[in-house]
Amino acid sequence: MSKTPHTGMSRTTVAANHALIAPESHVPISMPTWANATAVVLISPEMGAKFTQWLIRCQTNARIDPLRASDETFVLVLAGEPVISLEDESWRLSTEDFVALPAATSWQITSTADADLLVFSKPYVDVGDAPPQPLRGSLEDVPAEPFLGDPAALLKVLLPDEKAFDWGINVFEFKPGGTLPQVESHFMEHGLYLLAGEGVYRLGEDWYPVTAGDAIWMGAYLPQWFAATGKHNTRYIYYKEMQRAPIAP
Numbered sequence: 595m596s597k598t599p600h601t602g603m604s605r606t607t608v609a610a611n612h613a614l615i616a617p618e619s620h621v622p623i624s625m626p627t628w629a630n631a632t633a634v635v636l637i638s639p640e641m642g643a644k645f646t647q648w649l650i651r652c653q654t655n656a657r658i659d660p661l662r663a664s665d666e667t668f669v670l671v672l673a674g675e676p677v678i679s680l681e682d683e684s685w686r687l688s689t690e691d692f693v694a695l696p697a698a699t700s701w702q703i704t705s706t707a708d709a710d711l712l713v714f715s716k717p718y719v720d721v722g723d724a725p726p727q728p729l730r731g732s733l734e735d736v737p738a739e740p741f742l743g744d745p746a747a748l749l750k751v752l753l754p755d756e757k758a759f760d761w762g763i764n765v766f767e768f769k770p771g772g773t774l775p776q777v778e779s780h781f782m783e784h785g786l787y788l789l790a791g792e793g794v795y796r797l798g799e800d801w802y803p804v805t806a807g808d809a810i811w812m813g814a815y816l817p818q819w820f821a822a823t824g825k826h827n828t829r830y831i832y833y834k835e836m837q838r839a840p841i842a843p
C-alpha cells in the first residue's frame with residue numbers, strides 16, 4: 595500500500611512570544627480522570643502562555659471533568675451533542691453552543707457519540723466579589739457588531755464585560771478583504787482558533803498564512819494584525835484578559 599511521503603514541512607512555528615500550531619502537528623494525550631476522550635494542548639504555560647487552550651476529541655461514552663479546581667473553563671462545541679452536568683442541572687449542547695464554567699465549580703461533560711470541543715482554561719483572578727455563575731449561549735444568538743464601525747470586521751462578545759469576569763472570549767468575522775483596523779500591541783495575551791476561512795496573520799515581525807483549524811498564541815505586547823483572504827468569510831474565536839490590571843489583583 596502506498597503512503598504519501600512526509601516532507602517534514604509544516605506551518606507550525608513556536609517562538610518566544612507567539613506560536614502558530616497547524617493541525618498536522620497535533621499530538622493527542624489522555625487525561626487521568628477522563629474516559630474516552632483525548633486532548634491536544636494547543637497552547638499552554640509550557641510555551642510561555644498564562645492560560646491553556648485545548649482541542650478535546652470525545653468518542654462514544656466520553657466523560658470529562660475539571661482538571662484543576664482553581665481554573666475557570668470555557669467550552670465551544672465544534673461538533674457533536676455533548677451534555678454538561680452541573681450541580682443541579684444539565685444542558686444538552688449542540689454545534690456552536692458554548693458554556694463558561696467558573697473555577698471551583700463541579701461539572702462533567704459527557705457524550706454518547708463523537709464530539710469536538712475547543713476549550714480555554716486559566717486560573718481565575720479573584721478580586722473579592724461574587725464569582726460568575728455558569729453561563730450558556732449559542733454563537734448564532736450573540737449579536738455581531740461592526741468593530742470600530744467597520745462592517746467588514748464583525749465582533750461577537752460572548753461574555754459580559756463585568757468585573758466578575760476576568761476574561762473575554764470573542765468571535766471575529768471578517769468579510770473577504772476585511773482587516774484588523776490597526777496593528778495592535780497590548781498587555782493582554784490572546785489564544786485564538788480559526789473556525790472558518792483563511793487569511794494572513796502578522797505576529798511580531800512575521801506574516802503567516804493561516805487557515806481553519808489553526809491555533810495562535812499571542813504573548814503580551816505582540817504586534818498583531820490580520821487580513822482575511824479567500825472568497826468566503828473568515829471567523830476566529832479568541833481569548834483575552836479583561837477587567838484586571840496588568841498585575842492583578
Ligand code: UGY
Nearest residue numbers: 766774778784818832834
Ligand atoms: O480584542 C482584541 O484585542 C482583538 N482586536 N485582537 C485580535 O483580534 N488580534
Ligand code: MN
Nearest residue numbers: 778780784818
Ligand atoms: Mn488584540
